[in-house]
Amino acid sequence: MNRTIRRAATVTLLLVMALLLRVTWVQMVNGEALADDDQNRRNTIEEYAQPFGDIIVGGKPVTGSTRAEGGGDLHYKRTYTDGPAYAPVTGFSSQVRGATQLEGIYQDVLNGTDDRLKGPLDMLTGEQAEPGNVLTTIDPEVQRAGVEALGDKKGAAVAVDPDTGKLLGVASTPSYDPSSFSGSGEDDDAAWQKLTARSGNDKNDDKPTLNRALRQAVPPGSTFKLVVAAAALEDGLYSSVDQRTDSPDPYTLKGTSTVLHNENRAAPCEDATLRTALRYSCNNVFAKLATDLGEKKVRAQAEKFGFNDEKQDVPVRAATSNYPEKMDDAQTGLTGIGQFEVTATPLQMAMVSQAIAHGGELVDPHMVSQVQDASGHTLQSYEDPDSHRVMSQDSAAQLRSAMQTVVDKGTGSNAQIDGVTVGGKTGTAQHGVDNSGTPYAWFTSYATTDSGKKVAVAVVVEDSDAARAEVSGNGLAAPIAKKMMKAALR
Structure with a gap:
C-alpha cells in the first residue's frame, strides 16, 4: 500500500x-x-398524537379533544365545555401558545407522557401511555352562580369551604373561550390576535386572559379592617369587640396634618367598639388601631392570613398579596383601612373569612382533589391539606359575631339569606393617582347553616355600569357573594 x-x-x-x-x-x-x-418538534407531535385526558368538575369533564383539521402532524386539539365559565380554572392548552394553569401544571398527565402513567410494557416498547385526568374541587353550581352574577362587570369571585380548604368557585370576568385558539389554523390565530388586542397596558383594556380571582392583587379597602381587628384582639390591645376604643373622630394621621374622615359623617364612630366600627366601617378607628399596634404587629397578623406569601399555590400560583414594610406612622394608619400599598387578591380575602369561619384555623385552599390515571387509580391526592392557626378560637368567634352585625344591621345588608347565618365586611377601595380610578367594590363573607354547612366568599368588582357615586361593596359585590353562598349551601 x-x-x-x-x-x-x-x-x-x-x-x-x-x-x-x-x-x-x-x-x-x-x-x-x-x-x-x-x-x-417530536415532543409536540407526541403530545397531540392522541386524545387528551380531562379536567373534571362535579364528576363531569369540562374539557375534551377533537381531530385537528388540515391533516398535519398534530392529530388532536383541545376542546372546552362552557369554556369562558371554566377558563379561570382550566387555563388553556394550545398547539401554538402552550398551556396555562391546570392545563399547564398537569400537562404531562393530560397528554399521557408522565412516567407515572406507564406500565412495564409501555416502558419496554416506548409506547405512549393512556392519559390521566385531573379532578377539581369546583362545584359547578357555585361556579355558575359566580359567573352569572358577575355578568358584564369586570371583576372576580372566589368561594371556599372553610373546613376543608376546597375551592368551590373561581370566577373571573370578562373571560374567554380557550377552544377558539387551541389549534394552529388561521381561525385560531385570528381569535388569539383579537383576544390579545383586548389585553394591552391601557387601564381600560379588558384583559380577558387575566385570572383576576387568583392572579391580580388590588387595594382591598375596608375588607382589610378584619385583619386589623384580628391583630388588635390577638395582641390584647382590646379584649372584646364590644370594648370601647380610644378613637377620635375625625382622626388626624400621626405626624401629619391630614385629617381622615368617615364616609358616613353621622355614624357613631368616635371611640366606637370594634363591632360598631366594623358595622359602620369607621376609618378613624382602624387607622388609629393600626398606628397603635405598629406596622410589625399588623404585618405579622396579615402574614398569618397569607399576605406576603410569594408561593401561594392552589396549585396555580396566586399573585402575592402585599402588606408593606418600612412605613412611617401615617402610612401605617392608612394600611389600617386597606389603602397605601396594601393589595390583595380575591383568593386572599376569601382566606381571611375562611379562617374566621373555621375557628381561627386556616386550611390551605386548593382546587384539585386528585390526579388519576386512566383507570381511576390515584397518582396524587390533595385531600389532606395542611393548616395553621391564624388566631384564637375566641378571637374568631368575636369576629364572626361582629361580621354578622355588619350583615344584619350594617353596611352588608344585601348579603342576608333567609334561614342562614351570614357575616361579612364591605369595602370600597380607592386607586389611581389622586383617586382618579373607579373605586373597587369589595365584599368578603362567610355563611353557615344550622346543620353546620359553611362557605366563605370574596368578591371584587373593578368596573361596572354603575355611576361612580353608586359604587359600594354592599351595592355591587354583596349580591354576587349572596348568590354564590346560596349555591354552595343549597
Missing part, C-alpha cells in the same frame, strides 16, 4: 471515529436535554 492511500485511510478512520464519538456524546450525554428541548 503506498503512502498516499495509507494516509487517506488513516484520516478517514479518524473521521469515522470522531463521528462515532460525537454521536455517542449526543445520545448518551445530551440526549435527554435534546429530547426535552422546547424546539424539539
Whole structure:
C-alpha cells in the first residue's frame, strides 16, 4: 500500500471515529436535554398524537379533544365545555401558545407522557401511555352562580369551604373561550390576535386572559379592617369587640396634618367598639388601631392570613398579596383601612373569612382533589391539606359575631339569606393617582347553616355600569357573594 492511500485511510478512520464519538456524546450525554428541548418538534407531535385526558368538575369533564383539521402532524386539539365559565380554572392548552394553569401544571398527565402513567410494557416498547385526568374541587353550581352574577362587570369571585380548604368557585370576568385558539389554523390565530388586542397596558383594556380571582392583587379597602381587628384582639390591645376604643373622630394621621374622615359623617364612630366600627366601617378607628399596634404587629397578623406569601399555590400560583414594610406612622394608619400599598387578591380575602369561619384555623385552599390515571387509580391526592392557626378560637368567634352585625344591621345588608347565618365586611377601595380610578367594590363573607354547612366568599368588582357615586361593596359585590353562598349551601 503506498503512502498516499495509507494516509487517506488513516484520516478517514479518524473521521469515522470522531463521528462515532460525537454521536455517542449526543445520545448518551445530551440526549435527554435534546429530547426535552422546547424546539424539539417530536415532543409536540407526541403530545397531540392522541386524545387528551380531562379536567373534571362535579364528576363531569369540562374539557375534551377533537381531530385537528388540515391533516398535519398534530392529530388532536383541545376542546372546552362552557369554556369562558371554566377558563379561570382550566387555563388553556394550545398547539401554538402552550398551556396555562391546570392545563399547564398537569400537562404531562393530560397528554399521557408522565412516567407515572406507564406500565412495564409501555416502558419496554416506548409506547405512549393512556392519559390521566385531573379532578377539581369546583362545584359547578357555585361556579355558575359566580359567573352569572358577575355578568358584564369586570371583576372576580372566589368561594371556599372553610373546613376543608376546597375551592368551590373561581370566577373571573370578562373571560374567554380557550377552544377558539387551541389549534394552529388561521381561525385560531385570528381569535388569539383579537383576544390579545383586548389585553394591552391601557387601564381600560379588558384583559380577558387575566385570572383576576387568583392572579391580580388590588387595594382591598375596608375588607382589610378584619385583619386589623384580628391583630388588635390577638395582641390584647382590646379584649372584646364590644370594648370601647380610644378613637377620635375625625382622626388626624400621626405626624401629619391630614385629617381622615368617615364616609358616613353621622355614624357613631368616635371611640366606637370594634363591632360598631366594623358595622359602620369607621376609618378613624382602624387607622388609629393600626398606628397603635405598629406596622410589625399588623404585618405579622396579615402574614398569618397569607399576605406576603410569594408561593401561594392552589396549585396555580396566586399573585402575592402585599402588606408593606418600612412605613412611617401615617402610612401605617392608612394600611389600617386597606389603602397605601396594601393589595390583595380575591383568593386572599376569601382566606381571611375562611379562617374566621373555621375557628381561627386556616386550611390551605386548593382546587384539585386528585390526579388519576386512566383507570381511576390515584397518582396524587390533595385531600389532606395542611393548616395553621391564624388566631384564637375566641378571637374568631368575636369576629364572626361582629361580621354578622355588619350583615344584619350594617353596611352588608344585601348579603342576608333567609334561614342562614351570614357575616361579612364591605369595602370600597380607592386607586389611581389622586383617586382618579373607579373605586373597587369589595365584599368578603362567610355563611353557615344550622346543620353546620359553611362557605366563605370574596368578591371584587373593578368596573361596572354603575355611576361612580353608586359604587359600594354592599351595592355591587354583596349580591354576587349572596348568590354564590346560596349555591354552595343549597
